[in-house]
Amino acid sequence: MTANNIQHGEITIPSHPATPIHYSYVPGSARLKNGLGPLIVFLSGLNDPRKIWTPVLRAINKDNGALDVFQPPMLLYDRFGSGETGKKDISKTHDAMAAANDLRELIAGIAEENLKIKPNEINNLPIIFVGHSFGGVIAELYAKQYPRTVVALLLLDPSPTDTDGESWFPDPDAPDFKSETLPDGITADMLRKARAQQRASPYNPNSPNKEGIKWNNLSNYIPEVGKPQLLGPWENSPLLTIMGHDPLPYAGQVKKVIASISER
Numbered sequence: 001m002t003a004n005n006i007q008h009g010e011i012t013i014p015s016h017p018a019t020p021i022h023y024s025y026v027p028g029s030a031r032l033k034n035g036l037g038p039l040i041v042f043l044s045g046l047n048d049p050r051k052i053w054t055p056v057l058r059a060i061n062k063d064n065g066a067l068d069v070f071q072p073p074m075l076l077y078d079r080f081g082s083g084e085t086g087k088k089d090i091s092k093t094h095d096a097m098a099a100a101n102d103l104r105e106l107i108a109g110i111a112e113e114n115l116k117i118k119p120n121e122i123n124n125l126p127i128i129f130v131g132h133s134f135g136g137v138i139a140e141l142y143a144k145q146y147p148r149t150v151v152a153l154l155l156l157d158p159s160p161t162d163t164d165g166e167s168w169f170p171d172p173d174a175p176d177f178k179s180e181t182l183p184d185g186i187t188a189d190m191l192r193k194a195r196a197q198q199r200a201s202p203y204n205p206n207s208p209n210k211e212g213i214k215w216n217n218l219s220n221y222i223p224e225v226g227k228p229q230l231l232g233p234w235e236n237s238p239l240l241t242i243m244g245h246d247p248l249p250y251a252g253q254v255k256k257v258i259a260s261i262s263e264r
């Protein structure tokens with residue numbers, strides 16, 4: 001794969017023809033004998049453009065070129081309100097499930113144009129999702145909404161679906177709060193600042209974000225984390241791999257964040 005192999009374009013989906021979706025598509029290797037995939041789809045975090053995956057594509061190019069292995073086709077795109085794609089009409093419901101349904105239409109359009117798969121045959125195209133942060137949420141919702149279509153999910157620090165983030169920090173104003181349980185150097189005022197910062201963050205489900213996407217209603221779609229079990233098209237699929245922060249470096253990063261909060 002070279003820079004010339006990456007095809008950049010825009011496409012409209014039937015449910016929202018007014019705003020084109022910008023995407024990048026990398027064709028599969030010549031050994032792909034039919035259009036039945038798998039197709040690898042990269043899903044960016046909230047507000048992140050598709051170009052954050054460029055270093056990954058370069059690494060895949062380097063490894064595949066050295067090993068001469070089969071390469072499936074790959075798709076990257078900017079969701080409505082991110083990267084080069086304009087915002088979706090806010091008069092319509094635009095939440096995480098809507099984003100998953102948008103993705104379904106996008107995949108159908110890309111598959112028809114590049115893999116010669118008709119829209120009514122789109123269930124035959126196996127999908128591999130690589131999702132970061134909020135992209136992991138969309139990957140899970142897609143797999144739930146369209147069972148037996150996703151063969152694998154590689155989720156990198158996926159966003160939690162059962163918390164707003166603020167609740168990670170104890171509430172120093174709660175009736176049952178006990179200051180003596182705090183670690184050395186942590187004060188109630190620091191907790192208030194951390195909770196307020198998380199509450200105001202665009203990565204908080206209750207805060208506005210650049211994409212204009214609503215995701216404080218995930219419990220409507222995922223009432224219980226990990227259930228029901230995802231169903232893939234093949235036996236024992238989909239393969240689910242979750243990668244998180246290494247706990248030791250992450251602890252150091254959290255300490256720096258807490259220190260920066262205490263200095264404000």
